Amino acid sequence: MYAIFQSGGRQYWAETDDVIRIDKLETAAGEQVEFDKVLAVRDDEAITIGQPYVEGARIVAKVLSHGRDKKIRVFTYKRKKHEKRTKGHRQDYTAVKIESISV
Numbered sequence: 086m087y088a089i090f091q092s093g094g095r096q097y098w099a100e101t102d103d104v105i106r107i108d109k110l111e112t113a114a115g116e117q118v119e120f121d122k123v124l125a126v127r128d129d130e131a132i133t134i135g136q137p138y139v140e141g142a143r144i145v146a147k148v149l150s151h152g153r154d155k156k157i158r159v160f161t162y163k164r165k166k167h168e169k170r171t172k173g174h175r176q177d178y179t180a181v182k183i184e185s186i187s188v
Contacts, residue, residue, distance in 0.1 A: 086129070088186045090144055091122040099144065099183045109177035112148050118181065120144040126188050133188065142188045146181040153177055 087100045093108035112118050123142035126133045133139050153175045162169035 086186055087127050088123055088142070088144055089125045090120045091124060092120055096124065099146075099186070101183055101186055103183045104149065104180060105183070106154075106178040106180050108179070109151065110148065110179045110181075112179070114148050114150055116148050117184070118146050118148055120146065126186065128188075139188065142186075144183060145185045145187075146183050149180040149182055151177070151179050 087098060089096055089098050091097075092110075095108060097105055097107055099105055110118060121138070121143045123139045123144060124135055124137065126139055126142050133142070135142070154177075156173045156175050159172045159174065160169070161172075
């Protein structure tokens with residue numbers, strides 16, 4: 086069984102017992118969090134697709150940790166002007182373990 090859900094403006098694909106990284110949540114480590122914006126659920130028999138969300142479906146997950154991703158470097162320059170700039174960015178994330186998917 087798997088589900089596709091929405092959190093923080095992004096969509097994530099999840100199965101039970103998966104550990105996934107999502108955009109940072111303001112929930113402490115060790116607490117449970119529920120996602121009710123479930124877009125699709127697939128079980129052994131059929132797939133249920135929401136319009137836009139599946140009614141009554143929810144995903145329960147446990148927050149494992151918070152962290153920051155690897156740094157990415159962005160380099161910009163203007164030709165013939167001797168102007169260049171390097172910027173870096175590290176995205177905050179929350180690691181969650183999917184405990185249950187229910188319809």
